[in-house]
Every structure is written in structure tokens, then in C-alpha cells.
Amino acid sequence: MSIALPASLADGRYRLGQLIGRGGMAEVHTALDTRLGRTVAVKIMRSDLTNDEIFLTRFKREAHSVAQLNNPNIVSIYDSGEEVLKDEAGNQERVPYLVMEYVKGQTLRAIIKANGALSQRDAEQVMLGVLNALEYSHHMGIIHRDIKPGNIMISEQGIVKVMDFGIARALDDSAATMTQSQGVVGTAQYLSPEQARGENVDMRSDLYSAGCVLYEMLTGRPPFNGDSAVAIAYQHVSEVATPPSAIVPGLPKMWDSICAKAMAKDRQNRYATAGLFKNDIMAFMNGGTPVAAAFNPLTDLANMKARKAAEEEAATAALPPAGDETAATQAMTPLGAGNPTLAGAAVQTAAQAKTRKAAADAKKRKKKIIISSIAAFLALVLVGLGAWGFLNRDKRDEATVPTINTQMSKLLAREKITTAGFKYEQKDDPDSSEPAGTFTKQSPKGGSKAKKGSTVTVWFSSGPQSSKIPDVKGLDQEAARSKLEKAGFKVSPSASIEDSADVPKNKVTRTDPASGQSVPKGSSILIYISSGMTKVPDVTGKKLDEAKNYLQHFNITVQKQHSDTVPKDSVISTDPGANASVPQGSMITVNVSDGMAVKDVNGKTLREAKQILGGIKLAVNGPSDDSAVVTSQTPGAGSTIDKDNDTVTVTTEPGKADVPSYDTSTTLGAYKAQLRAAGLNNYQVRGPSDDSAKVTGVTPGGSVDKNTQITITTSSN
Template identity: 45%
Template sequence: MVDEIPRVLAGRYEVGELIGRGGMAEVHIGYDNRLSRTVAIKVLRSDLAKDPTFQARFRREAQSAAALNHPSIVSVYDTGEEHVVSASGNTTTVPFIVMEYVEGHTVRSLLSGGDPLPIDEAVEIVVGVLSALEYSHREGIVHRDIKPGNIMLTPTGAVKVMDFGIARAMADSAATMTQTHAVVGTAQYLSPEQARGEVVDARSDLYSTGCLLFELLTGRPPFQGDSAVAVAYQHVSETPRSPSAITPDVPESLDRVVLKSLAKDREDRYADAAHMRADLLAAVRGGHVEAPTVAAWGLAGAAAATAVTTPMQAATATRMMGPAATGAPTTTSAGTGTVEPEERRKSRWWVWLLAVIAVAAAAGITWMLLNPTDETPTPAATTAVPELAGLDQNGVRTALTEAQLNPNILDPVPSDTVPEGQFVSADPAVGTEVEVGSSVSVAFSSGPNAVAVPDVTGQSQDQAAAALRAAGLEVGQVTEENADASVDVRDVIRTDPAAKASVAPGTAVTLVIASPNVDLPELVGQSEDAASEVLRSLDLGVRIETTPSGDFEPGTVLEQSRPAGVVKRGETITLIVATEAPETVAPEPTETATEPGDGGTPTDAGTDGNTGNNGRGNGRGNDGDNGG
């Protein structure tokens, strides 16, 4: 498969070295050129990638896994398909999944030495797994392959569950765990219903988690054998030992939690992951544990082990025990005498007769079980497709299975009337009489034929474009708009259509990004503090100059160095701010003193010469006249 994978997928993912290989897929380290981050890229094996049915299921399950968003689940970033042309000229479609690249190690590596983990560490790991399962089960996804190799521990100690949805690509959740007579999953962690090929549900994941907890506490899985079949048989028929029987420091409360999760009948297990997690935490914290006592599970296990003994096994046991087990007479001695030869022959004859009868009876019972007669009730030749309206995938699978029909899940279809995830149509249609065991194709709603525009406000242009494409939308025009300093240059201000608007898939969305300019407002008349705050909010510098003014309040902006309008971010704006004017003192008026009896004023002198003369020397003139 390595040679058939292009070095770059979808024009953005560089495919690096192979870092993992599983039963169905290969994982490569990769690099996302668009978002500049390391990723993990999973592709199907070459033999499975050529199967159209498998491609469709892989695509559907990849979409389901991508919908999971939980800190304890490895994130799925993207899915796609690459068309590869082989050396023979044939074109093959290769689906791929781009996932979060997790640095760390698997729990399997912790258990490689066969030693148990400290109880607190074991519980912490399982609590993380149960948190992931609680979320995934609520979203309708069953993992079906919980095991140490699918659980990662990061350098910070965080738990990451891997391979959600991939295990389901082989068959739908309600289908059996076998295909072409091969058990899908890991034998040491299979639930009894998986081993029997029955319907799988969320409680099957809890059984596998119980196997994981058992191994973390003891250093070994609950069942071991020479072959996968032998281990699967033990899951079905044998009750496991309590962990404390192997590791004595395990408290009895943890024994109870483990044995409840490993109950043969799923009805006896925890109802969901939340209940198991609560009981597990109560066990290590000294709280009340809901699980029954260890002794109760021992009795149940003994009854189950007795119930699975088959007639053939009984016949085999009879043959192994020999005549003594039948109660036939044996050769004895009394005193010195012995039984006569004829009596010995008769004794042997009865022994062989009873043995033959026992073997024949066992063989007859076995034949009747394997080959029912006409008197044995048989299922009806036909059955009607049951009513499925209003059911989700789990409900539909259960209803069809109870009707002895096999569900075939189709790709989701849009519907404006049926809620997302609920049944839409069946082929054959509901109510149709079909043969027992036949397949019924069912489709579920993907919701209205529209998608919501994601909110990309504040993201860079590249990040916003990636988010739109991930939502099934296209990037339209990119326009610039002046914004304040709360938005970085070239970050998204808004979209058109707006965020959360419902649009058709493939709609082109316009991105409005922040330009390197801002709109400078009119600041004259504002206070110095208010104007300065406006400039800083626009990513502009502030320079203050003052001038005395008696006409404006001190601190009022009188002028600004740039008029209102568009300016570059980072530019400095000078503000002329009024200060208090200095106080002005008016001069005092000047007066000319006159003596009493003054005969005139300078004005008088200017009016009449004689009078003026008299005025300038009024006293003297009079005196002169009198003297003359």
C-alpha cells in the first residue's frame, strides 16, 4: 500500500513514514501544509480499498468519527479520497482519514513486562476510557475494540482512545462480529455476545473495558488460551478469577466492579459507562459500591458453566470414566474364593451394554439438537419489515434483528421533515413481507439540506478558509474593511452570509478581513483623555501639545494633526489641547490737579487768547489791573 499512496493527499497533506499497521489500515505520519501542523494519516489496506462496499462504509464511519469531539478521543480533522492509478492503468479510490497526531505510548507498552500497574494509575486510565465511551455512546457510536493497544498516554498523562469508528467499518454495530467466519476484534477483550456473533451494543464496550481493568490490576488478561477460539470459549462459558486472587493488594471493592463489568449476561453489567465510572471511583475512594459481592458472581459463574455442558461433552466424559461410572458389577474377591468365569463374562457384558446405551443416548440427543425434526418449531418462512418511523440507528437495528432481518445501513440522506439521525426509508419498504434472514437497506436523516456557516470571527484568513471548507462551504470574495485595534490586520471581521446562517452545501461565503488602515474620527471639542483613548483603540500613537486659551475649558482638544478620515495603523496623531490663559491686569487712569480758584483750563486757553492769558495767570492779571 505504501507504494500506491501519493506523497501529497488532497493537495495539502504530505505523507511521511509508516508508523503503524493494523488489520484494516495503515497509519503514516503526515504534515498539513495549510495549517502547518503534524498529523496522522490513516488509509485502508490496498486489498480493502478496492472494495466499493468497504469504501462506502469506511467513508460513512469516518464521518461519524469526525463528529466526536472529546479530550479523551483522538480527534479526526479531515477525510477524503485520493484516486490512484496503478502500474496496470487501473484507477483505485483510496479513502483516507487525517487525525490528531498524539505523542506518547500505548497502554500495551506499559503491560509488556507482565507486571500490574499501581491501583491509582490503573483506575485513572480506565476512568479516562470510560469518559470517552460515555461521550461516544451518547453520540450513538460503539467502539467494539477497546484494548490496551488502542489507548494512548500522552507525556502529560492524558488518556486518548484511538480507532473510533474504524472497527465499525467492517460491519454495522448490530451486525455480528464475524465475517467470512473470522472474528473481528481481539479475542482477549471480546464480550461474550461478540464471541457468539450476536448484536453488539454499548455494554459490549464496557465488558472490554472490564478486561482492560483486570489486566491493568493483575498484569494479565482475564482469560488466556492456546488459540483465539479457546479464549473466546472462556469468555462465553467461564467466570474469571477475581483480581485479588492474582494480585492480593487489590481491594474487594475493585473486585466487585471488575466482575460486574465482566458479567456474561449484558443485562447484569453496568447500564452505561457513567455508572461504571461512578462505581469505580467510589471503590478507590472508599465510597458505596453498587456492584454485588464477589461470592454472588461465583455462584452465577458456576451455574453458567454447568449450563453450557453439551450432550457430546457428557458422552465423552462417560467414555473417559469407564464402566465404574455406570454402577455395573465389577470383579471382586470374597475370602479366598473368586467369581466364576461365567459371572465375570456376565459382568463385562453388562458393563459394555450400559456403556453402549449411554453413548447411544448422548449421540441421539446431540443429533436431535443439530438436526431438528419436523416437530421442532421453526421460524416462519417470511416476516414483515417492522415499523421503524421515529427510531434512530440503534433502535432500527434492534427492531430488524428481532424480526430476524439483517440491517444494511445506507449513507445519510437530507430531510427537511425528519430530525437528524432518525429513520427515513427502508428497501424493502416497511410492512413488506420478506424472507427471514434477508437484508433490509435503511437510510437515516442527515437533517435539513443545509449547513450552518461557522463563526470564524477573529481567525486568520487561512484558518477561516479551512473552517469553511470543513463545513462543506466554499470561500468566495475576500474584502477588506477598516477596524479597530481589537482585530488584527487581515483577521476576519465577519462573513457574508453571517455566522450560523443556514445555507446550501457548497455556498460561497465572503470573508471580510481587517485592513491595515483605520477610520480616524473628528476629535476637536473632546477632552484630552477621551480623544487619547480613541486614538489608542485605533492602534494610533498620541502626541500632546498645549496652548493657552481663554475661550475653551482647559484639557479640550483644539486641533488634530490629521483630519478625520482614513489613516495607517501605527501613525502618531498630534493633539493641540487648551490650557488656562494667564490673568491680565488693566492700567490705572492718570488725573491733572488744579488749585482752588483756578480761573480756567487749557481748553479755555485755547478758546480765547485774552481769556487764556487770564486763565494762565488769572490771579496775577487781576492783581495787575488793580495795581494800575
């Protein structure tokens, strides 16, 4: 591009990064969308195309329509605009640009160039992705017009992405022809016959180009090659491609039929839609018979030639008179002896013959002059060429240095260098952060001229060196990014936001991997940024002093309240509650237990008192059986105690019980059992003491203290 690019576009929103692609129409750079914090690709049009108002209008219209496309197999367009730039002379130019989805991966062209033909399964998956994109775009009324491996991206996750939708359409009127200047010639290997003839295109033109891409994936080469774009275009119109199975031994012949149908010369014989093309591929890969099985490419070519010949013959017959001589012939009437105008006609004919002879003589003289001039010119050219060859005899020993890239292996780099006539030298690059074995640089540079037999040195990374991740906590995002990059790490273009109790809003809270870890240089680091919010820690059940440590970044107030379940000086709850999201430094109310309120157990049996007081430690002064009755308690009812450490002391007295009744049949053994059941265990027997003795009297009777001695009088049977 003739104009130097600024550091950013759209008032600083898109911060331009490295150049990742260049074509005849535009350059593509990575960029950081500073508003949304994401990496995008920015396609900036050539400045020499910007003076065409028609181009600018169509470009805007197409960018708008293509931006409506939303399909996982299409590279999305996020934004478009124009930047007013100045060239070296101070002239202003409006340079249009597109902001697109950034796809990290490789083009299909690079993959085929590096690896050759794809497997059948890989070719199928890529083609299904391309056809999904075309099916959707055709449904939306947009024809791509430039389907080729260079416009198909394969992401690192294996997702197929078709690029440059609508751009070819923005560059032409109604048809892509060989005479237009915007790049159709550059992709002649994928031109449909109708494009080569300069005719209008439709969605079947895209399917022809897709067929060419399928052919190249299966064979490793395009269907037609030639010395020029015109020669290749001629083959698209008038020749049938070599069947893929003839190039790749063992490849099923059904691929020949599928490619041939997609690449039919007559568009009426091609797949009518991308969906039908896709269905045929899936049918074959799933063991079925595709529609293309019945297609004959030779018959298609013959029929197409016959139809075009008939159209040309009809067009010739319909042409109007082309000149005066033809018009005179058409107007001439038959001549005969009785024709009264014969004499005049003879005189006129003689005059015309004389005129024609004079014109012929003049034409001969002019032709001799032209031939002499051409001969003299050719002689001068030959002399000049000889002089140039003598003066530049050393340059004949020069050759263009091949360009090595990161996709090439060491073996492929050596082969390219030596094939071009140079000596190959390989060195390690210990300073690179790229994975071991990755190309980093070369000398001389690719594309430059150098003497054949000279040495071309190529460096490959020896692997990234490990380094500790610096601590960037508390820094702003730009300072943290700068510090990490200086340490040799890559920083993810988008940061994650999280709550933090102590780091101010918009400052770095941490990194992933964490600071202090030793990782290879060049590793990607994710930055986390404080949202300015934090979550209230859960301090329920913790002692107040411990809870204060957890809440040190908040302003806290303490409120005391009774709790039957939470020990004294422990936290009952907070307000706002645990895990609530609040601004940093918010006010937090901490509710703390001041102990358990002792309940009144006076007059209760000891069993009832234990149940009422729960798990409180209990000391008993007096009878300790469950029927004993509490007469007093310390601390008194309503007092607060620490249930885990304090003790409640109760004073008891024996409980009362009713002396059981008896009759003349009651035995001593049965009566003693009744006494024990009533809690009266203090008794004496007067009379026989065997259990079979009969009870004849009991004193005292009625309700008595449980420790009262009961006297049982007995008699023998």
C-alpha cells in the first residue's frame, strides 16, 4: 500500500497488530478491539481503489449485506468503515476497511501446499463445511464468486471457515470476466466456464469452484494448470479434467463422478444447490450411491460445445449489414442486354475499377514502408539485447531466494533451498519463544536475488526457555501486559473479570498460570481484573476475633443477641449474608451470640429438667434419679451462660409415689415388683419372706416420698 497505516483505526478502537495476509486487493492485520477486549482481523483495502465512488458505494452495500450472514462456517464481519489517511505528498485518501472475526488456524491452500493431498475423510469434512457455508449464503441471496483454497480457513479446532463473502461481488458489475482488473485472473484455476466467458454467474458458479477445490484436496493439485490465466481459463471452457482416480492410485472412482458433476461445463448439468452437492458426498461416504454416478463429463462437454456453436451461428445470421460494399451487393439488380442503364453502368464500373487499383497500389507502398520500419526496429532490439546481455552477464547467475515460512519442516526448507540452486545452512535460534523446530528467520530474505551456489542460512527455534511469571497483582492492565511481555510471555488479548476483596477496581488480581510459576517463554498468560465487587465471607459459627480477620476489608458493626444453638462470642449471622456480592469496603453487621438464656426448671422432675436445659452441663445436689424434683437452680432462670463451658446446678428432693394396693391373693414377689415400678425401693418384710408368701398388710399407704420405708406384712399359704 502506498500510504503508511496508522497505529489504530476508528478513533483508537481497533489497535492494529501484525500483518497476517496480503493480496492484490488488500492487506489483513490482526487488531485489538479495545472496546470489547477481543482480537479481530482488519482487512484494509488498497488506497488506489479508493478514488472510485462506484466501488466505495458497492463496497459499503456489500459489507452491510454480508454482515447479516450468521453461520458457523462463515467468517463473520463485525464492522466496516473508512479512515482518512495522508500520503507522503499530503494528499488525503479515504481508505475503507472491514473488521472481521479472527480465526486462528491455516488456510486450506497452506495445508495442501505443506502436506499434499488430504485423506478422503478430511476432504469430505472440509467440503461439507464449505457447502454448509454456500448453502446458507445462497439462501440469503449472496454469491461468493471466488471460492478457492486460499479463502477457506481451518481453525485450530478443525472448524471450516469460508472467507471474503461478497467482496468479489463488490468489485464488479454483473459478471466476473477475464478483462476486469480486480483479481479474477489471479484465481483462474477455480473459474467456472461462464466466468471465463464473461457471462453472468449464479450460485452454480460457486459449486463449480467448490468442485475444483474438492478435486485439489483429493489429488493435491488443481484440475487445470497452464502458463497463463487465459490458458487455464480456456481449459475450463473446453477440456475435461483428468479423473482424480487416475492421479491417486486406489482412490474410488466415485470421486471422479462427484467432481465431474460439480465441474460440469453446462451449469444446468451441475448440482442445482449446495445442499444436493452435500447430500451426494454424504451418501457416498455412508455407503450409498450418489446421483453423480450416472454423470458422463464427455457427453456434457460435447453437448455444451454443440449448444454454444448453435448460439454463435444464430447470432451470426442475425447480424445487420456491416458496410457499404455489402449494402451495394444487397441493392444490386440483375443485369441484361435490354437493360436501358447498361452503358451508364459500364462507365461507372470502369471508374470504380480504376479507383480500386489506385487504392491497392497505395496500400502496397504503405505495407513496404511498415515492413522496413519493423525490420529496422527489430535490428535495434537485437543490438540492445546483445548489449544488455553483455553488461548483465553476471546477473544471469542469480536466482530468487525461496521464502521459508513457519509451516515448513526442516526437510522441506532444505529441499526448496537446494532445488533453487543454493547451498543450505541450518542453525538453531535459542532466543525464540516458538516451539522447537519452528522456522524463525532466514538470510538472505525470501524473494531477494542472490548468486547461485551461495549459502542461504535458515534458523529454527531450539525451543522456548523457561522463566518465572512475574507478579503483576495491583497493576493496571496495560502495565501488567507490558511487564509480562518483557518477561517473554504472550498475553491473552482478552482479560477475565472477577470479584476481589483487596484489589481496587480495574487492577490486576492474578494471572493464570499464577505468578512465581516457571513456564516456557512464549506461553500464553491470562490476566484477571478486579470488578470492584467482593463476596461476603461465610463466618457463621466462628469466634468473633477470627471472623474479624476474615472481614478486615469491610467496615463492621457487632450486635449481641441470645442463641440457644450458637456458643457465646460466636457469629450467628451477617447482614448482608454470606456469599452476597457487595462493593469493596461495604458495611457489614455481625450478629454475635452473647450466650444461652437459662430456662426455669424449678418444680420439674430431674428428667424434665435435663430435656429443657438441652446439652448444658448439669450438677445435681440431692437425689439424682429421674423422678427427683428440682427445688432450686443456679444460675437462675433468664441468666445467660456459655453452653459449652458453664454448668447449671440444681437442688432436688425425692419425688412422691403412690403405695400400690393389694388383696388376699397378692404374693410378696408380685408386690415387690409393683413397689419397684413405683420407685419405692425402701421396704421391709414382717413374716415369711419367700416370694410365694401372701401379703396381709402394708404401711404406710397413700402417697409417700420415694425414700419412705414401706413395711410389708406377710403370712404363709
